[in-house]
Amino acid sequence: MAKLKIVKFGDETLRRVCRPVDEITPRIKTLLDDMIETMRAANGVGLAAPQVGILRRIAVIEVEEGVVHELINPKIIAYSGEQEGNEGCLSNPGKYGKVKRPMCVTVRAQNRKGETYELTGKELLARAIMHECDHLDGKLYTDIQTEEYVED
Numbered sequence: 001m002a003k004l005k006i007v008k009f010g011d012e013t014l015r016r017v018c019r020p021v022d023e024i025t026p027r028i029k030t031l032l033d034d035m036i037e038t039m040r041a042a043n044g045v046g047l048a049a050p051q052v053g054i055l056r057r058i059a060v061i062e063v064e065e066g067v068v069h070e071l072i073n074p075k076i077i078a079y080s081g082e083q084e085g086n087e088g089c090l091s092n093p094g095k096y097g098k099v100k101r102p103m104c105v106t107v108r109a110q111n112r113k114g115e116t117y118e119l120t121g122k123e124l125l126a127r128a129i130m131h132e133c134d135h136l137d138g139k140l141y142t143d144i145q146t147e148e149y150v151e152d
C-alpha cells in the first residue's frame, strides 16, 4: 500500500466530473487500498478518487473505526430529513463550513468484488456519503456552505 498525495482546493481536478468504473481491475483494487491508507493517515472519514488526482467514480468512507465502505459508481437513491452541521474536507485542511445535508441517505454502489449493494446512513455517515458523491461530480462543500470557520 502507498500513501497518496491529496489534491487541495483550487486545483481544477476537483472540479471535473469523474468517469464511471467499467471493470474492477487490480489497479482499481490497489487504488482502493491506497485511498484507505491515505484517508486514515490524514485522520479523515472519507476520501474520493479525484482528491488523489484520479478522475474515476470511487470513494471510501470510514465513519466508524474499522468499518470501511468502498463505493464504486455510487448513486444516491433515497434521502430524507435534514441536518445542519460543520463539514470539512481533506482537500481544504484547517477549514470548516456550516452545511445542510439530508439526515438519512441511501446509496447504491459496487464493492471491489463488483457486487452491487445498498448502504443507508444517518447523521455523519449520511453527510459523508453526500460529501464524497458530490466530489465525483466536481462539487465541493464550500459551494453550499452558509458560514466558514478556520481552525485556530
Ligand code: ZN
Pocket: 088, 089, 090, 091, 131, 135
Ligand atoms: Zn472532501
